[in-house]
Amino acid sequence: MIAGGQAQRGVAEIGVSTTYLERLGARSKKAGTVLCLGLDPDLDTLPAGFSRDLAGLERFAALLLEAAVPFAAAVKPNLAFFEAHGSAGLAALERLRGGLPSDLPVIADAKRGDIGSTAARQATALFDQLGADAVTVNPYLGADAVSPLLERIDRFAYVLCRTSNPGAGELQDLVVAADRATDSPAERLHERVARLATGWGPGGTVGLVVGATAPDELARIRALAPGLAFLVPGVGAQGGAVEPVLEHGPAAVGPAGGQPGHGLLVSVSRGIAGAASAGAEGDPFERVRAAAAEWAARLPVLP
Amino acid sequence: MIAGGQAQRGVAEIGVSTTYLERLGARSKKAGTVLCLGLDPDLDTLPAGFSRDLAGLERFAALLLEAAVPFAAAVKPNLAFFEAHGSAGLAALERLRGGLPSDLPVIADAKRGDIGSTAARQATALFDQLGADAVTVNPYLGADAVSPLLERIDRFAYVLCRTSNPGAGELQDLVVAADRATDSPAERLHERVARLATGWGPGGTVGLVVGATAPDELARIRALAPGLAFLVPGVGAQGGAVEPVLEHGPAAVGPAGGQPGHGLLVSVSRGIAGAASAGAEGDPFERVRAAAAEWAARLPVLP
Numbered sequence: 001m002i003a004g005g006q007a008q009r010g011v012a013e014i015g016v017s018t019t020y021l022e023r024l025g026a027r028s029k030k031a032g033t034v035l036c037l038g039l040d041p042d043l044d045t046l047p048a049g050f051s052r053d054l055a056g057l058e059r060f061a062a063l064l065l066e067a068a069v070p071f072a073a074a075v076k077p078n079l080a081f082f083e084a085h086g087s088a089g090l091a092a093l094e095r096l097r098g099g100l101p102s103d104l105p106v107i108a109d110a111k112r113g114d115i116g117s118t119a120a121r122q123a124t125a126l127f128d129q130l131g132a133d134a135v136t137v138n139p140y141l142g143a144d145a146v147s148p149l150l151e152r153i154d155r156f157a158y159v160l161c162r163t164s165n166p167g168a169g170e171l172q173d174l175v176v177a178a179d180r181a182t183d184s185p186a187e188r189l190h191e192r193v194a195r196l197a198t199g200w201g202p203g204g205t206v207g208l209v210v211g212a213t214a215p216d217e218l219a220r221i222r223a224l225a226p227g228l229a230f231l232v233p234g235v236g237a238q239g240g241a242v243e244p245v246l247e248h249g250p251a252a253v254g255p256a257g258g259q260p261g262h263g264l265l266v267s268v269s270r271g272i273a274g275a276a277s278a279g280a281e282g283d284p285f286e287r288v289r290a291a292a293a294e295w296a297a298r299l300p301v302l303p
Numbered sequence: 304m305i306a307g308g309q310a311q312r313g314v315a316e317i318g319v320s321t322t323y324l325e326r327l328g329a330r331s332k333k334a335g336t337v338l339c340l341g342l343d344p345d346l347d348t349l350p351a352g353f354s355r356d357l358a359g360l361e362r363f364a365a366l367l368l369e370a371a372v373p374f375a376a377a378v379k380p381n382l383a384f385f386e387a388h389g390s391a392g393l394a395a396l397e398r399l400r401g402g403l404p405s406d407l408p409v410i411a412d413a414k415r416g417d418i419g420s421t422a423a424r425q426a427t428a429l430f431d432q433l434g435a436d437a438v439t440v441n442p443y444l445g446a447d448a449v450s451p452l453l454e455r456i457d458r459f460a461y462v463l464c465r466t467s468n469p470g471a472g473e474l475q476d477l478v479v480a481a482d483r484a485t486d487s488p489a490e491r492l493h494e495r496v497a498r499l500a501t502g503w504g505p506g507g508t509v510g511l512v513v514g515a516t517a518p519d520e521l522a523r524i525r526a527l528a529p530g531l532a533f534l535v536p537g538v539g540a541q542g543g544a545v546e547p548v549l550e551h552g553p554a555a556v557g558p559a560g561g562q563p564g565h566g567l568l569v570s571v572s573r574g575i576a577g578a579a580s581a582g583a584e585g586d587p588f589e590r591v592r593a594a595a596a597e598w599a600a601r602l603p604v605l606p
Contacts, residue, residue, distance in 0.1 A: 040424075078417075078421055078424075080417060080422075080424040080428060081421070081424050083393075083424070083425070083428035084424040084425075084428045084432065085428075085432065086393070086397060086428070086432035087390045087391070087393035087397055088390070088394075089428075089432075090389070090390035090393050091390035091391075093390075094389060111417055111441070112383075112414070114381075114383060115466065115467060115468040115541070116468060117343075118383045118384070121345075121384050121387040122386070124387040125383060125386035125387045125392075129386070129387065129388065129389035129392075130389070138414070138416070138443050139474060140441050140463060140466075140475065141463070141466050141468055141471060141474075141475075142468065142470035142471055142474055142475070143470050143473055144468055144469055144470035145466070145468050145470065145471075160443060160444070163418065163443075163444050164418060165418040165419060165444055165445065165448050166447055167444070167445035167446050167447035167448065168444060168445055168448075169445070170446055171495075171499075172444075172445070174479040174482075175479065175480040176477040176478065176479055176492070177477065177478040177479075177480070179477075186480075189474070189492070192477065193474070238418070
């Protein structure tokens with residue numbers, strides 16, 4: 001339980017006096033960027049000098065965090081890459097989280113959501129045990145299945161809206177009928193999710209995930225839900241470009257009042273971690289550092 | 304890694320020569336029931352004599368399994384109830400799983416699904432590390448986000464279709480437009496999911512989750528996807544009744560050829576675990592045993 005204790009100390013340091021978006025805004029302003037560092041380390045892509053086991057993976061993840069975190073507004077560990085190593089992998093993530101700076105928002109990319117009694121345990125697992133500031137949640141079960149994850153005013157949930165995978169449209173682009181009760185027109189399912197999500201949570205605890213691979217949808221959804229914050233994965237390795245993401249409103253001119261953190265948060269994973277393995281010059285730490293600095297500069301918080 | 308090793312030994316014992324539905328069918332026939340034992344132990348509901356910590360929870364879960372497993376066709380641990388205790392909780396589940404009989408199918412109720420590279424790690428986590436025979440998956444991201452979880456011919460995934468929570472209909476009952484490409488009429492989203500899921504996976508590795516709280520929908524979905532196996536949660540504590548579930552075709556007369564295991568698998572959690580705390584007479588083990596026997600008898604495999 002030592003690791004759990006470390007994570008909980010992190011939580012206590014966060015305090016409950018600030019919202020997630022306030023903390024994200026402060027960190028984003030300090031780092032000068034809306035770059036979110038994705039953390040999904042994999043045995044197959046460890047650079048030379050790291051053993052191809054969980055110990056090597058944890059050591060590489062620690063290097064990645066030490067090198068890149070100074071340039072990031074937030075960090076987003078994907079839990080599956082740790083859970084793939086069983087409870088020992090989750091313990092490694094708990095240790096890594098315990099070592100992060102207290103002003104760095106941590107987004108647990110877990111895509112949870114379940115019937116209420118289960119979602120409450122998911123909230124305990126992610127917020128209390130792991131010490132996450134924010135989580136990603138799947139909307140398919142409806143508001144009551146995510147509400148335990150968005151009812152804490154000091155935490156946050158990004159609801160999957162239009163994801164970055166190739167088959168995202170199979171369900172998310174289906175056209176749903178107009179609904180008078182919610183004053184909704186006929187629209188695509190992901191647009192309805194954006195519309196519904198604006199009414200979820202006590203206010204200020206809900207955002208949306210929209211992949212960079214769907215820039216047109218992102219523009220429409222930002223117009224549809226101007227008060228929400230957006231987490232944008234899929235830049236780089238998944239094929240999404242930065243420019244179309246930033247085109248419809250730069251990051252700092254956030255739709256909800258212009259505070260940094262209210263607009264876009266753009267996640268980059270392999271584009272930074274992969275720099276450790278690319279090329280032979282320099283050491284992995286410096287290559288990762290340079291890649292993180294470059295991505296941060298490409299994703300500025302504009303004045 | 305000791306616990307992981309235990310789970311993997313369980314996997315090796317399963318072998319790859321049988322499908323999940325064959326194993327479920329054999330076990331269901333042997334136990335004479337389509338009862339699936341839900342495993343979601345909670346500190347707040349531990350009976351007297353069990354310490355209100357993870358050790359007490361693991362000891363109670365072990366008692367529950369020992370008492371009820373002989374009457375069950377499968378067991379369904381809900382991962383969130385273990386993850387709520389961090390990596391130590393997941394380690395407890397790994398130990399519990401390692402102690403289960405090799406002929407008992409284990410369904411990891413995790414509701415996963417993510418972009419392909421992540422879903423592949425979820426498959427490693429659930430199938431290889433935990434040794435699950437089957438998992439539950441969320442369809443919102445589309446087929447490519449669940450395919451790594453349903454491409455192994457000896458494993459299985461139940462796709463969330465119409466869930467048992469009160470707000471399930473918020474998205475799942477939305478009417479989606481007709482689609483010529485898939486020859487689909489205008490229908491509710493959960494019906495479209497059922498239709499799409501019949502084409503997912505290499506065949507025989509996909510089923511559906513439909514809550515007992517929606518018996519009319521269950522009847523329609525069974526008619527719409529007659530070749531699929533159904534996992535039915537929500538009986539008992541969540542308000543679903545057994546009779547309407549069994550009404551539209553008894554469990555043994557499975558829609559896909561009449562094999563046991565191809566029809567319904569009905570999950571009961573609190574209805575069995577709660578017996579440990581109820582009343583003062585007898586010891587918890589015997590009360591759980593009696594409750595499991597009673598539920599198994601209410602959910603028979605008919606000849």
